[in-house]
Amino acid sequence: MIKKSDVFILLAVAISFTVSGYLWFSGQREEGLFTAIWVPSILCFGMYFKLMGIVGNLK
Secondary structure, eight states, X not given: OOOHHHHHHHHHHHHHXXXXXXXXXXXXXHHXXXXXXXXXXXXXXXXXXXXXXHHHHHO
């Protein structure tokens, strides 16, 4: 089941990926790379809180 928080995390990832691609192809390569490293960071952030929610429900 997809929760509202999951949608927001995936939306943030999609926006970051899109902005990164735009910056890269518009010639601002350093800014594009900097924005690109946000994608795995946001995903890990989302996975962490998802797992903490699952572990919290087990106790």
